Amino acid sequence: MTPALNPIPFWFLRHGETDWNAQGLSQGRTDIPLNAIGLMQAARAAEAMRGRGIATIVASPLDRAFRTAEIVAQTVGLPIATDDDLQEVAFGEQEGLPMGDWYDDWIEGRYTPAGGETFAGLVARGVAAINRATALPGPVLVVAHGALFRALRLALGHEPNVRTPNALPILCTPPAGGGAWDVSPVALPPLPA
Numbered sequence: 001m002t003p004a005l006n007p008i009p010f011w012f013l014r015h016g017e018t019d020w021n022a023q024g025l026s027q028g029r030t031d032i033p034l035n036a037i038g039l040m041q042a043a044r045a046a047e048a049m050r051g052r053g054i055a056t057i058v059a060s061p062l063d064r065a066f067r068t069a070e071i072v073a074q075t076v077g078l079p080i081a082t083d084d085d086l087q088e089v090a091f092g093e094q095e096g097l098p099m100g101d102w103y104d105d106w107i108e109g110r111y112t113p114a115g116g117e118t119f120a121g122l123v124a125r126g127v128a129a130i131n132r133a134t135a136l137p138g139p140v141l142v143v144a145h146g147a148l149f150r151a152l153r154l155a156l157g158h159e160p161n162v163r164t165p166n167a168l169p170i171l172c173t174p175p176a177g178g179g180a181w182d183v184s185p186v187a188l189p190p191l192p193a
Helices: 019-023 036-049 063-076 102-108 119-134 146-155
Strands: 010-014 056-059 080-082 140-144 170-173 182-185
Touching: 010 036, 010 063, 010 119, 010 146, 036 063, 056 063, 056 119, 063 080, 063 140, 102 119, 119 140, 119 146
Parallel strands: 010 140, 056 080, 056 140
Antiparallel strands: 010 170, 170 182
């Protein structure tokens, strides 16, 4: 059974682009920094978060997420808390390799890369981290990772195997009468050419 999220709205922001994202490589726990596009994406997301009343920012300690959170924090004038359970999934032997057809099997629990983390384990860890975050003064912004949000999508009542764009703020709102959460991305302007 999928663990339950606290019925408290929260914002989710995947980190900006890295070189490995651009090359289609699995990052996992490998600590790859933002590239120039990722820095611009983070700045654009920070502007989109201005004036939304964010009270708390909680981030993954991995550099790509923490740096994204720093850029937002500077814009909205808040400190950043970190939670190790917001780190990206450990992809084991798949880290640094092209994203492959194994993803569906991993989500379904039929395959876990050697040295990697199960999808069910990621779901449990991610939900626990979000529940700790939403227990803090809100609205809360969580800055983390793509596979982690796939796990959260399952807990939110949505198809999990959907790619989350880099640095796109998403408001997650619990349903009034049960069912799936509302997952609403913010409309962002295009990056400068």
